[in-house]
Amino acid sequence: MGQGYASEYDLLYHLLMLAGRPSTHLDAILQFSLERVLSLTASDIGGVILLFDTAGQEPLIRASGLRGELAESPANLLKKWIEGPVNPATTILKLGLHHRVDDYHQDTASLPLFLGGRSSLWAPLLDGKKVVGFIHVESSRPRYYIDSHLQKLQNMAKEIVIAIERLLLREDAAKSGTPLDIVGVSPAFLEMERQIKRAAAHSTGAVLITGERGSGKELASRAIHSWGKRRGKPFIPVLASALTESLFADELFGHAKHAFTGADQFRSGKFQAAEGGTLFLDEVGDMPAVIQSSLLRVIERGEVTRVGCDLPLRVDVRVVAATNRDLAELINQGKFRADLCDRLSVFEIRVPALRERRSDIPLLVSHFLKKYCEQVGRDFMFSGRSGCAVCKFTDPASCATSDFYEALEAYDWPGNVRELANLIVRLLATVPDEILDAKHLPEQYRRRGTAKAPSSAATDLALDTQTRQHIERVLQMVDYNESRAARILRIPRSTLRSKIKKLGIETKRT
Secondary structure, eight states: OOTTHHHHHOHHHHHHHHHTSTTOOHHHHHHHHHHHHHHHHTOSEEEEEEEEEETTEEEEEEEEEEESOBSSOHHHHHHHHHHSSSOHHIIIIISOOOEEESOTTTOTTSOOSBTTOSEEEEEEEEETTEEEEEEEEEESSTTOOOHHHHHHHHHHHHHHHHHHHHHHHHHHHHHTTOOOOOOOOSHHHHHHHHHHHHHHTOSSSOEEEEOOTTSOHHHHHHHHHHHSTTTTSOEEEEEGGGOOTTTHHHHHHOBOTTSSTTOOSOBOOHHHHTTTSEEEEETGGGOOHHHHHHHHHHHHHOEEOOBTOSSOEEOOOEEEEEESSOHHHHHHTTSSOHHHHHHHTSEEEEOOOGGGOGGGHHHHHHHHHHHHHHHHTOOOOOOGGGOOSOOSSSSGGGSBOHHHHHHHHHSOOTTHHHHHHHHHHHHHHHSOSSOBOGGGSOHHHHHHHHOOOOOOHHHHHHHHHHHHHHHHHHHHHTTTOHHHHHHHHTSOHHHHHHHHHHHTOOOSOO
């Protein structure tokens, strides 16, 4: 996450919130990013431009968020950049480096993207080492851009790529009929997402997903499938702990007709049903030892043998396994095969517990409320710090009290995200259409949420200092516009004014 900018502007938070909405399209992400780009650099005009791959040829513009009158069409300009004597395309598209023009009047060989531009700055959008687009800003002032502008653009570029990839993943999953609720911007969540992308980039190699119950292990497995080359093929989930020794072979490998009494029809089995795609084995740590041996042979050889058949059948299936058990401890106890663990963990991904990503709770609450309100046909919605756009109240910031969020963030969530989702369903069923407050929560959430840990005067002073510095930075960024600052801080304006008064913050330039 871009240092400084993300914490102060919450760009990534808002971008990923946009990317998670079913109504959001790519252009909305680009336009939102452009607004922030222009604001951050105080540029006159600019664009956030994506490219698509043309099978080894030069990339062409795919979609763009642009503001300003174009000197020519983007495609013509890109062609001129590639063929011209001064070649930003080589720097940006092929080398993945930034490009800067100090003054177009003096550097007449360069081609401005917009009419009226005197100086410009370009930063590539990088997916790993691949250039997938670029940010471009121009100013009517010559020699305007300095290194600090470049650093801000590079920080933004990283976050824009994350949001675009999240949006495209959601769209691909929706097309396959299995929408993915990818919600989170915390460092722990983004690290898990990075590991998912790395595993998805390889179409072979088993994946082991670990994490507590309810943390989202199946969601991670579906993301691996949807983000990889196998996304057009089946995703078959199997509860491995429910497989008994007598039914294991029939369930996973299938059987021939008349293979045993009652086998009146041929059965292909889960492995063949997942041909070309992904077989997800949940709770793999609870499988009996005999089943572990059979599964190991399938993974090693890529072959299954149906019940009642002599010849093995080749299968092209990626195995993704998940467990909430400590496999290392099970191996020490002799309850799990070490060689199977090695085979399953070519890629290993840990899904963080909800208490390790508490900053995602407001966004998850907003997501679940919107999702379940739509399902039950209810128009009640709130935003609070999550910034939800659907709300029947005049002031979205007043739809939930701070005590409500504080209670949820203080709770330890032994059931993780699944428990939070179930809580929201319960609230929708039991709470009338009014502002949500901590009093509406069941006792176990209120008890933990309202209990405050003792703190020393020195700790309180340090927290006040950090809060004051953060608010001062935000106010400076928005030219001391309190309404804009409150939106960025995701607190009501009245709360901001109270903190300004309490902490003695200056509210105008000195």
